Amino acid sequence: MSVQVFKIPNSLKKDAKYTFCPGCDHGVAVRLVAEVLEEMGLTENAILAASIGCSVTLYDFLNVDALEAPHGRALAEATGIKRARPDKFVFTYQGDGDFASIGLAESMHAALRGEKLSAICINNTTYGMTGGQLGPTTIMGQITTTSPTGRNKEYYGYPIKIAEHIALCDGTAYSARVSLDSVANIKKAKQAIKKAFEVQVKGLGFGFVEILSTCPTNWRMTPEQAHERVKNEMMPVFKPGVYKDITVNNQ
């Protein structure tokens, strides 16, 4: 008797074809979100506030109602959706530039207010869609098209550690950082997404997952080299872990 151990979730549009670059981990992250939506039975009740950047195309793939927010405003629009329809499952899927640069105020305040929302933030240390410029998470020394000699503190200042900042907000119920560099870590990432969705469903507060991801095109690397970079250069700076989880007593 044959058992299917992997399938494309129905929460993804039938025959969805990603428009991401080859090897881009956005595709994995989107699939994980879709899998969790389906496993938790949320697809038909979900509303997505989409963002700007490579993450914007999410609504082309997911079978959920979606509203496209201006750059950085996804969590403000998600707040409006949730306040109007508290019975709906409302989530965002944003890049690091959207979430933590242009939208930092909206992101932090949604967490501070303890909005019953779930937010996914893809951290790939660059502005991918515009061609690989320095962003809020570009790590020290990293060369980008707008930091041609590498990020240094005198000229550019420091990158933001998003999951730690969101964990500091009293309204946050769950904040974690995960990585997609290996299959084992992809499985952990899915569990974190599930947790961030659960805290909303249970009405506990703001759920957040920062996902360390690749941008092979703008990093000028092969997809495999890109995963090595996540492991060797990003993870020591952006340490994976659960930074807040109010469902765990000993926190």
Add this chain to the structure above:
Amino acid sequence: MNRIVIDENKCKACYLCIKECPKGLIKVSERTNNLGNKVVEFCDPDKQCLGCAMCATRCPDLAITEVYRG
């Protein structure tokens, strides 16, 4: 029989799955898909596939669409 199903038209030739397979059962084929990519293929003549789905978990493009065990 354990096996995977590949949708060749979704393959973007990142070849991440090749490294992921613990039995080395995924290879670059001689075929080109409608994206112009040399797609991967699953070759398991000796029935070694574990059905672990690591390839599908890794694939960023939904090109490995199904994995079966047994």
Add this chain to the structure above:
Amino acid sequence: MVECLTGKKILIKGNYAIANAAVLAGCQCYFGYPITPQSEIGEFMSGKMQELGRSYVSAESELAAINMTIGACATGAKAMSSSSSCAIALMQEALSYAASDELPVVLVSVMRGGPGLGNIYSSQGDYFQTTKGGGNGDYKLIALAPSTVQECVDLTYKAFYLAHKYKNPTVLLADGLLGQMMAPVEFKPYPYPEIDNSEWALTGAKGRNSRIIRSYAPLADEQCVFLEKLFNKYKQIEENETEWEEIGTEDADIVLVSFGSTFRNIKTAAKICRQKGLKVGVFRPITLYPFPHKRLNELADRVKKIISVEVNMGQMINDIKLSVDGKVPVELIHKPVGAPPAPEDIAAQVEELA
């Protein structure tokens, strides 16, 4: 204040009148950030919405407030924000999105002095901001300009109705004077039908295909088709909803034109002029978009002069000139900021210009 439905008049401040009218119109969500001279709207809403089990969010910025409003409107809810001049400036990006997304956003704009931080005195300096838009691209906001506190109520009702009827962001353009002034007002029940939004609202894709509300049109052709459709809607709005008021224009040689709170002063000024033997009428656009171009053009066939009276450096005068298309001279009587020019001063200037 919701109990003030008995038909009797109560004395109330303009800002509270707007807020109460919004509640009576069925506004389910209010999102705002304080700014003088309209902070009373948010203050009123903070208590009232909670009391009614509706939603109030003290947003972190006007940017967030208007985007929250967009979010709520996307679910089909009646939702609003309110603000003033320099903070409405912050909202322009979102208004462009809301127009493109075709969402029924209601925004109350209570004008103060500008540009920049300006001051907190009343002004009409945001006529351009409202009717010409500060956001990117081709779009229009429906703009309603009340001239009395009673009209603040009536046009707040209408703003919700038109916003939902046409799925278009709608601005109630008041000013500091109206916001702060107290006047007797009657709150009638919301007089408009409820608009069905089941065809487009985001409610979760249960038993149907998923919906996307977006302005992103990656292909040039797609955007062309969309803009043609959008402007066909604007044409409908122009045909159906253009509203104005005119008094004594039948025999007038000169017509004074004002919008908003300045209208009361030109009415008195016209009376003074009539006493002095000048045949003066008054005209007031109630909808600033759609602007009553056609009617002003007709009037230009039989009057000798049109004078725009504004509390700014001359903004609406541009639309009047477009309306009359060179048929008659169009002059300006104005005050840069503050209370409108006194009727006697207006009358004296009309005499000079006559």
